[in-house]
Amino acid sequence: MSIRNASAGRLRMRLPxxxxxxxxxxxxxxxxxxxxxxxEAGFQRARAEFNRRVEVRGxxxxxxxxxxxxxxxxxxxxxxxxxxxxxxxxEAFARALDSxxxxxxxxxPLLQDTRRLGIVLVQPVYRPEALLLGAAARRAAVIGDTxxxxxxxxxxxxxxxxxxxxxxxxxxxxxYGPIEGGRQLAYRYDGIVSNHRPAWLRWLGTRDFAAVDRxxxxxQPWELRFHARVTLLADAVMLFTTALLGILASLxxxxxxxxxxxxxxxxxALVRRRTADLRGAMDALRLYxxxxxxxxxxxxxxxxxxxxxxxxxxxxxFERMRGFAADxxxxxxxxxxxxxxxxxxxxxxIRAAIRQRRxxxxxMRVVCKDGQFLHAEVYVAPVVDAAGxxxxxxxxxxxxxxxxxxxxxxxxxxxxxxxxxxxxxxxLHDRIEGAINYTAGQAPVWVAALDLDHFKFVxxxxxxxxxxxxxxxxAARIAGAVGRSDTVARTGGDEFVLVLPGRASEGEVSDTxxxxxxxxxxxxxxxxxxxxxxxxxxxxAFPSDGSDxxxxxxxxxxxxxxxxxxxxxxxQFYTPSMNARARERLAxxxxxxxxxxxxxxxxxxxxxxxxxxxAVVGVEALIRWRHPSLGMVRPDRFITLAExxxxxxxxxxxxxRTACHQSRAWQRxxxxxxxxxxxxxxxxxxxxxxxxxxxxxxxxxxxxxSCLEVEITESLVMEDxxxxxxxxxxxxxxxxxxxxxxxxxxxxSLSYLRRFPVDVLKxxxxxxxxxxxxxxxxxxxxxxxxxxxxxxxxxIAEGVETEAQLDYLRRRGCDExxxxxxxRAVPGADLEAMLRRGRQVAPHSVDA
Numbered sequence: 011m012s013i014r015n016a017s018a019g020r021l022r023m024r025l026p027x028x029x030x031x032x033x034x035x036x037x038x039x040x041x042x043x044x045x046x047x048x049x050e051a052g053f054q055r056a057r058a059e060f061n062r063r064v065e066v067r068g069x070x071x072x073x074x075x076x077x078x079x080x081x082x083x084x085x086x087x088x089x090x091x092x093x094x095x096x097x098x099x100x101e102a103f104a105r106a107l108d109s110x111x112x113x114x115x116x117x118x119p120l121l122q123d124t125r126r127l128g129i130v131l132v133q134p135v136y137r138p139e140a141l142l143l144g145a146a147a148r149r150a151a152v153i154g155d156t157x158x159x160x161x162x163x164x165x166x167x168x169x170x171x172x173x174x175x176x177x178x179x180x181x182x183x184x185x186y187g188p189i190e191g192g193r194q195l196a197y198r199y200d201g202i203v204s205n206h207r208p209a210w211l212r213w214l215g216t217r218d219f220a221a222v223d224r225x226x227x228x229x230q231p232w233e234l235r236f237h238a239r240v241t242l243l244a245d246a247v248m249l250f251t252t253a254l255l256g257i258l259a260s261l262x263x264x265x266x267x268x269x270x271x272x273x274x275x276x277x278x279a280l281v282r283r284r285t286a287d288l289r290g291a292m293d294a295l296r297l298y299x300x301x302x303x304x305x306x307x308x309x310x311x312x313x314x315x316x317x318x319x320x321x322x323x324x325x326x327x328f329e330r331m332r333g334f335a336a337d338x339x340x341x342x343x344x345x346x347x348x349x350x351x352x353x354x355x356x357x358x359x360i361r362a363a364i365r366q367r368r369x370x371x372x373x374m375r376v377v378c379k380d381g382q383f384l385h386a387e388v389y390v391a392p393v394v395d396a397a398g399x400x401x402x403x404x405x406x407x408x409x410x411x412x413x414x415x416x417x418x419x420x421x422x423x424x425x426x427x428x429x430x431x432x433x434x435x436x437x438l439h440d441r442i443e444g445a446i447n448y449t450a451g452q453a454p455v456w457v458a459a460l461d462l463d464h465f466k467f468v469x470x471x472x473x474x475x476x477x478x479x480x481x482x483x484x485a486a487r488i489a490g491a492v493g494r495s496d497t498v499a500r501t502g503g504d505e506f507v508l509v510l511p512g513r514a515s516e517g518e519v520s521d522t523x524x525x526x527x528x529x530x531x532x533x534x535x536x537x538x539x540x541x542x543x544x545x546x547x548x549x550x551a552f553p554s555d556g557s558d559x560x561x562x563x564x565x566x567x568x569x570x571x572x573x574x575x576x577x578x579x580x581x582q583f584y585t586p587s588m589n590a591r592a593r594e595r596l597a598x599x600x601x602x603x604x605x606x607x608x609x610x611x612x613x614x615x616x617x618x619x620x621x622x623x624x625a626v627v628g629v630e631a632l633i634r635w636r637h638p639s640l641g642m643v644r645p646d647r648f649i650t651l652a653e654x655x656x657x658x659x660x661x662x663x664x665x666x667r668t669a670c671h672q673s674r675a676w677q678r679x680x681x682x683x684x685x686x687x688x689x690x691x692x693x694x695x696x697x698x699x700x701x702x703x704x705x706x707x708x709x710x711x712x713x714x715x716s717c718l719e720v721e722i723t724e725s726l727v728m729e730d731x732x733x734x735x736x737x738x739x740x741x742x743x744x745x746x747x748x749x750x751x752x753x754x755x756x757x758x759s760l761s762y763l764r765r766f767p768v769d770v771l772k773x774x775x776x777x778x779x780x781x782x783x784x785x786x787x788x789x790x791x792x793x794x795x796x797x798x799x800x801x802x803x804x805x806i807a808e809g810v811e812t813e814a815q816l817d818y819l820r821r822r823g824c825d826e827x828x829x830x831x832x833x834r835a836v837p838g839a840d841l842e843a844m845l846r847r848g849r850q851v852a853p854h855s856v857d858a
Contacts, residue, residue, distance in 0.1 A: 037260025074169035114228030333379030430485035438499035442559035459566035544579035614835035628685035715745030775809025
């Protein structure tokens with residue numbers, strides 16, 4: 011530990027301080043500014059020298075052209091004194107006539123060397139003693155001209171050379187003379203040479219200077235362009251020396267500051283060590299105090315040297331948890347505080363631990379200032395000082411109220427149904443076993459299984475949220491109809507079980523169960539929809555029907571299924587013979603679940619005959635189940651079971667698809683389209699995807715919608731009238747035919763019937779059977795036919811088996827009939843054979 015501290019100290023000494031860094035940076039900044047200013051001053055001097063050189067060379071170039079003009083003037087004066095000169099050769103210089111001054115041409119290639127450029131200066135010669143008072147007088151007095159041809163490069167170069175201005179490097183001179191449409195380079199002197207400087211001098215940089223001097227020569231514009239590239243090689247040593255001295259000075263000053271800082275640090279470190287030694291103990295005490303004050307659990311410090319164990323300190327968590335201020339507790343005896351606690355056994359254990367100077371632990375309730383109780387884990391521990399004596403005891407209290415609440419909730423969830431609050435299956439078994447043990451076989455214990463009738467339709471039509479709300483209402487009604495010593499449990503879905511001890515006879519139990527069914531049957535409203543519930547119940551008794559909870563519940567459910575088969579909304583008591591029937595039902599259900607996968611279903615078709623023409627106009631598709639061991643199973647044995655188990659939906663979809671495929675097969679065989687009727691179950695009709703499913707089947711098979719007739723039972727559409735109307739309207743919009751099956755057995759009203767978009771009313775066979783000798787049935791059939799005619803619907807009578815029934819229906823105006831009088835339901839191949847013989851069929855009576 012000491013080695014690491016020493017290494018860390020040496021590392022801190024080596025690191026420069028902030029003052030040192032600032033000093034070094036300031037020195038370097040001053041050096042940089044000084045070097046920059048010196049460099050800029052050098053470039054300013056170079057600029058002044060460049061301007062001077064430009065001015066001198068510009069003057070030399072202008073003077074060279076001026077000298078050429080003077081030569082021309084002198085020549086002109088000589089010609090003037092010599093006499094008349096011919097004029098024809100100078101006609102190209104007419105402009106000089108107006109001014110009398112020399113005129114220059116544009117740049118021209120010289121004959122001696124066409125690569126060189128020159129100019130020609132021209133001046134007119136006048137008659138001696140002529141008065142030259144204007145341009146007209148001058149034109150009249152002119153007798154010829156004089157001209158001078160100048161090689162521009164030779165003239166300018168010679169002039170600059172004679173002035174010794176061409177030997178200096180670092181300057182480029184470009185002379186541009188006039189040409190047609192612009193300027194052209196006439197002379198160039200380039201004194202700028204490549205300068206390969208050492209890498210250490212590149213930081214000096216290079217700067218370019220430029221200048222332009224414009225002038226005229228005999229009326230033509232000329233331009234001198236100067237360019238110089240300057241590098242401060244001469245100042246390099248001075249600049250480098252200045253920079254080096256500045257850096258060295260900055261480093262020296264920084265080292266000095268670092269030394270002063272190091273000495274100050276050593277002094278401060280010595281002071282800190284001595285101060286830390288003094289504060290160490292107090293800091294530790296403060297740390298421990300802050301830790302205790304920050305604890306989320308209540309801490310109480312108790313004096314163990316005084317007989318009443320006074321409280322010396324409580325932390326803020328104790329104040330928050332118990333509601334007492336510190337001054338209300340500190341100084342008071344632990345005994346005084348303990349007298350308020352409800353669990354005195356736990357208080358006694360804490361006192362014993364304090365007396366014996368040993369650790370202690372209890373779980374207890376503690377009372378708060380406002381009278382509320384909390385559950386707490388309380389720990390007691392002695393505090394041993396440096397001398398090994400115990401003068402204090404520390405007590406900590408952990409609030410476990412939330413954990414206790416969660417524990418109680420978990421216990422409730424383990425034994426009670428979360429939706430209804432009734433007992434669940436686990437608690438139900440305990441209650442049954444408890445009742446059996448309590449009676450010790452001296453009195454019967456009754457177990458009733460109750461199931462709501464058609465509850466699945468509520469979920470299908472109103473939704474599962476409404477179904478859950480309905481179950482809560484049902485649970486409240488059942489619990490309100492039984493005694494306080496009875497148990498009501500929900501074992502799943504809409505299934506309830508009642509434990510009814512204390513009833514001596516079946517009559518008393520029957521009265522209680524019937525009272526529960528009556529409470530259920532009381533009308534209620536759910537989601538704005540009026541509902542009337544019914545239930546079916548089965549009862550089993552200990553010890554005659556079972557010796558434990560599992561068997562009693564099983565037998566009660568067997569009796570309950572028997573109640574459903576007997577018409578629902580009733581109660582049945584278990585008998586041993588019911589077991590065989592229940593096993594048969596279970597075996598049938600298992601076989602039914604595999605029938606669709608194993609292709610055991612088949613469709614038979616019964617013809618529907620028009621009474622006016624005696625022609626087959628349609629067929630009804632009827633399902634048959636050919637089981638490998640049970641043989642042909644009648645529909646009345648498995649259709650209800652399929653509806654209860656939900657298997658009716660896939661079975662109904664199979665019927666629809668198979669019937670449409672058969673209809674298409676008959677058409678491909680050459681038969682005219684034939685209307686085919688398919689029954690829909692309540693579950694199918696309530697399916698939101700029904701319309702899309704039918705449209706998909708029609709598209710798949712290619713059958714026209716007008717060839718498909720959907721048959722719906724009267725009771726089905728009355729369960730949800732508005733929903734049924736919407737669904738029927740969608741089906742009708744597709745072009746399907748709609749018929750109400752078993753009409754007259756339900757409870758539809760005329761106000762609803764006239765709103766149904768129905769094409770056909772099918773008269774139930776129960777009314778047709780006795781119409782030949784029963785006036786009531788005959789009147790019912792006549793009323794249905796008249797009603798259908800008034801609503802512009804057709805009628806089909808089912809179950810017609812005799813010619814007497816047929817004659818009556820024909821006289822009353824029935825449109826079509828269906829029954830054994832014309833033919834039984836037969837497989838598709840047999841019906842096709844009948845169609846090949848012709849659609850006209852003759853009736854024949856059969857035994858009913």
